[in-house]
Amino acid sequence: ASYNLLLLPGDGIGPEVMAGVETVLAALKETGIASFETETDHVGGSAIDVHGKPLADATLARAKSADAILLGAVGGPKWTGVAYDIRPEAGLLRLRKDLGLFANLRPAICYPALADASALKRELVEGLDIMIVRELTGGVYFGEPKEITVLPDGSKRAVDTQVYTTGEIERIAHVAFDLARKRSGRVASAEKNNVMKSGVLWKEVVTQVHAQHYTDVELEHVLADNCAMQLVRRPKQFDVLVTDNLFGDVLSDVAAMLTGSLGMLPSASLGAAEDGGLRKALYEPVHGSAPDIAGADKANPIAMIGSLAMCLRYSFGLGEAADLIERAITDTLAAGTRTADIATDGAQAVGTKAMAEAIAAA
Amino acid sequence: ASYNLLLLPGDGIGPEVMAGVETVLAALKETGIASFETETDHVGGSAIDVHGKPLADATLARAKSADAILLGAVGGPKWTGVAYDIRPEAGLLRLRKDLGLFANLRPAICYPALADASALKRELVEGLDIMIVRELTGGVYFGEPKEITVLPDGSKRAVDTQVYTTGEIERIAHVAFDLARKRSGRVASAEKNNVMKSGVLWKEVVTQVHAQHYTDVELEHVLADNCAMQLVRRPKQFDVLVTDNLFGDVLSDVAAMLTGSLGMLPSASLGAAEDGGLRKALYEPVHGSAPDIAGADKANPIAMIGSLAMCLRYSFGLGEAADLIERAITDTLAAGTRTADIATDGAQAVGTKAMAEAIAAA
Numbered sequence: 085a086s087y088n089l090l091l092l093p094g095d096g097i098g099p100e101v102m103a104g105v106e107t108v109l110a111a112l113k114e115t116g117i118a119s120f121e122t123e124t125d126h127v128g129g130s131a132i133d134v135h136g137k138p139l140a141d142a143t144l145a146r147a148k149s150a151d152a153i154l155l156g157a158v159g160g161p162k163w164t165g166v167a168y169d170i171r172p173e174a175g176l177l178r179l180r181k182d183l184g185l186f187a188n189l190r191p192a193i194c195y196p197a198l199a200d201a202s203a204l205k206r207e208l209v210e211g212l213d214i215m216i217v218r219e220l221t222g223g224v225y226f227g228e229p230k231e232i233t234v235l236p237d238g239s240k241r242a243v244d245t246q247v248y249t250t251g252e253i254e255r256i257a258h259v260a261f262d263l264a265r266k267r268s269g270r271v272a273s274a275e276k277n278n279v280m281k282s283g284v285l286w287k288e289v290v291t292q293v294h295a296q297h298y299t300d301v302e303l304e305h306v307l308a309d310n311c312a313m314q315l316v317r318r319p320k321q322f323d324v325l326v327t328d329n330l331f332g333d334v335l336s337d338v339a340a341m342l343t344g345s346l347g348m349l350p351s352a353s354l355g356a357a358e359d360g361g362l363r364k365a366l367y368e369p370v371h372g373s374a375p376d377i378a379g380a381d382k383a384n385p386i387a388m389i390g391s392l393a394m395c396l397r398y399s400f401g402l403g404e405a406a407d408l409i410e411r412a413i414t415d416t417l418a419a420g421t422r423t424a425d426i427a428t429d430g431a432q433a434v435g436t437k438a439m440a441e442a443i444a445a446a
Numbered sequence: 447a448s449y450n451l452l453l454l455p456g457d458g459i460g461p462e463v464m465a466g467v468e469t470v471l472a473a474l475k476e477t478g479i480a481s482f483e484t485e486t487d488h489v490g491g492s493a494i495d496v497h498g499k500p501l502a503d504a505t506l507a508r509a510k511s512a513d514a515i516l517l518g519a520v521g522g523p524k525w526t527g528v529a530y531d532i533r534p535e536a537g538l539l540r541l542r543k544d545l546g547l548f549a550n551l552r553p554a555i556c557y558p559a560l561a562d563a564s565a566l567k568r569e570l571v572e573g574l575d576i577m578i579v580r581e582l583t584g585g586v587y588f589g590e591p592k593e594i595t596v597l598p599d600g601s602k603r604a605v606d607t608q609v610y611t612t613g614e615i616e617r618i619a620h621v622a623f624d625l626a627r628k629r630s631g632r633v634a635s636a637e638k639n640n641v642m643k644s645g646v647l648w649k650e651v652v653t654q655v656h657a658q659h660y661t662d663v664e665l666e667h668v669l670a671d672n673c674a675m676q677l678v679r680r681p682k683q684f685d686v687l688v689t690d691n692l693f694g695d696v697l698s699d700v701a702a703m704l705t706g707s708l709g710m711l712p713s714a715s716l717g718a719a720e721d722g723g724l725r726k727a728l729y730e731p732v733h734g735s736a737p738d739i740a741g742a743d744k745a746n747p748i749a750m751i752g753s754l755a756m757c758l759r760y761s762f763g764l765g766e767a768a769d770l771i772e773r774a775i776t777d778t779l780a781a782g783t784r785t786a787d788i789a790t791d792g793a794q795a796v797g798t799k800a801m802a803e804a805i806a807a808a
């Protein structure tokens with residue numbers, strides 16, 4: 085079969101790590117395992133430079149008709165200091181919202197070979213394997229009103245609105261429980277029901293979905309502040325962690341940092357299943373655009389290549405091809421190949437390009 | 447001078463650690479350094495049991511007339527599962543709001559003797575000394591609307607509102623910059639201006655206050671998700687960290703956990719300076735009510751006793767008495783006395799009472 089992939093390299097190190105994906109795709113094609121048609125377009129700062137806005141309508145249309153989307157990273161100092169609706173990040177937010185990508189899956193895995201790169205003691209993170217399920221199209225990111233008004237005395241008042249409905253919470257809860265069944269059968273749900281009404285509804289709906297459909301899965305409720313603490317104290321207590329958009333933003337960054345392998349972590353943002361069973365989906369590294377090392381052939385392409393593997397698995401059911409890529413990553417690391425971010429003191433680091441080629445060869 | 451202190455032991459281990467404060471107050475009185483009149487009242491779950499609500503009006507009135515308030519901890523499984531406005535936590539939130547305690551100061555200090563208790567590698571936390579300045583009476587905690595409505599189809603919609611005004615941000619920024627001047631002269635301000643309008647206003651106002659009054663202080667802006675990451679990766683990069691109510695809740699818990707000394711960390715919640723120069727203030731440990739060990743003489747009273755020291759320093763200008771208490775804590779630890787939470791494997795732990803007595807004696 086041939087699939088249509090939209091590549092959105094974006095800003096900073098985005099184009100370099102995306103080149104790694106193209107290297108791997110070429111290798112997959114050669115071996116005859118799978119073949120893809122790719123299109124490339126702009127998003128974020130690079131789209132602002134070209135089109136004057138971070139997501140052109142034509143790009144959105146392409147994204148809607150593509151079978152899946154791979155995104156590099158957006159943002160950089162060049163485009164800050166302006167109203168946030170015309171910043172690079174706004175392009176990403178609009179993609180998520182307009183494509184209905186409500187479920188953000190962020191695995192936080194500690195690669196054994198890299199456990200020493202973690203800030204945490206080795207025994208606390210060795211073998212760590214958490215799946216964060218973050219709600220991605222609701223909450224304070226998109227609720228209205230969302231505005232700054234000028235008061236009569238010239239001072240200002242800013243408002244953001246966190247909104248969640250039963251339906252929004254139900255569908256993300258299903259994603260979390262379904263994933264838990266394929267993993268260790270445990271879900272932790274994080275909110276602040278002691279302070280927020282959306283937290284009260286969140287807890288209530290997750291509890292209901294659990295009682296009605298997933299009594300075989302173990303469910304634990306945890307306050308978001310305590311959850312952040314527990315992630316640092318004893319991260320391996322968690323398996324699947326489901327939470328809202330804003331808490332998910334912070335907690336998934338903490339979890340990613342714990343692994344010591346930030347440059348290695350992929351993510352998937354999934355929409356609702358469509359008629360053909362296919363979910364609209366976007367795959368991107370957890371790391372950002374790292375403008376300080378952009379263009380220097382220093383970035384680690386593994387998170388981006390791992391995002392391609394997730395894409396093959398979740399969007400196209402190509403589990404074997406995904407396994408192949410993931411094994412190639414593991415083998416390449418086992419052979420001692422390291423980019424600068426994961427090279428232990430003294431070890432020789434390779435560049436972005438060389439790493440991608442090593443993985444493609446493997 | 448004689449001051450009037452209101453003691454609110456609260457729930458769980460609250461009463462035990464508050465007993466430690468009384469032990470230390472008695473020792474201070476004996477030595478003639480300072481003398482206090484204390485009153486004791488209920489808050490949280492214990493107030494629900496006695497008065498049917500987590501903060502009786504009479505208790506609030508007492509809090510308003512007291513020179514300062516010491517609080518133990520509130521909450522516990524006994525009082526969960528009900529609407530949150532009549533839960534133990536609601537008593538604490540009402541105290542903060544009605545007393546105007548807008549500035550929550552949370553030091554995160556790693557005691558050298560306890561660096562090994564941290565989940566982080568020793569070199570990352572040794573010497574850690576961060577002061578988190580959390581806005582405490584605004585944001586999503588108190589903004590309206592804050593409600594759950596039932597939709598025509600029977601499903602629900604929950605709304606919370608994050609509101610910040612120029613004035614609210616200005617006054618917390620002043621607290622942070624003033625503190626930084628007495629410390630290492632650096633402030634980091636955390637928000638999500640790439641997603642939230644309140645983050646846009648936050649950044650704008652903090653920038654203005656800095657430019658107008660504190661150009662001698664170094665100011666850095668950081669996104670809250672990245673801040674959480676950086677706290678784990680390299681916590682010592684931060685000195686004073688100022689942020690809003692909700693991010694402060696999560697980030698201060700992360701910072702506290704990093705130190706490995708959660709049972710040791712005090713906090714101060716300060717109001718605006720009144721006519722006499724006195725600020726209305728409440729002091730409490732960062733840790734919670736730990737219902738699992740309540741009544742077992744296992745809790746560490748140091749955070750509570752440290753809160754008394756903060757009280758003497760900030761509310762009464764009794765810096766020397768505060769130093770004395772803090773030195774007594776350090777000496778007691780140096781002598782090897784440990785409660786169970788900070789005892790390293792094999793070492794004999796003492797109880798709450800014995801620890802408080804050792805500090806009082808010192």
Ligand SMILES: CC(C)[C@H](C(=O)O)[C@@H](O)C(=O)O
Nearest residue numbers: 173174176177333640641671
């Ligand atoms: C870039 C930004 C808008 C985004 C977010 O806050 O969701 C990022 O932090 C993320 O987690 O993907």
Ligand SMILES: CC(C)[C@H](C(=O)O)[C@@H](O)C(=O)O
Nearest residue numbers: 278279309535536538539695
């Ligand atoms: C008990 C709870 C309402 C409170 C909060 O969320 O502020 C607590 O977590 C804290 O940080 O003091």
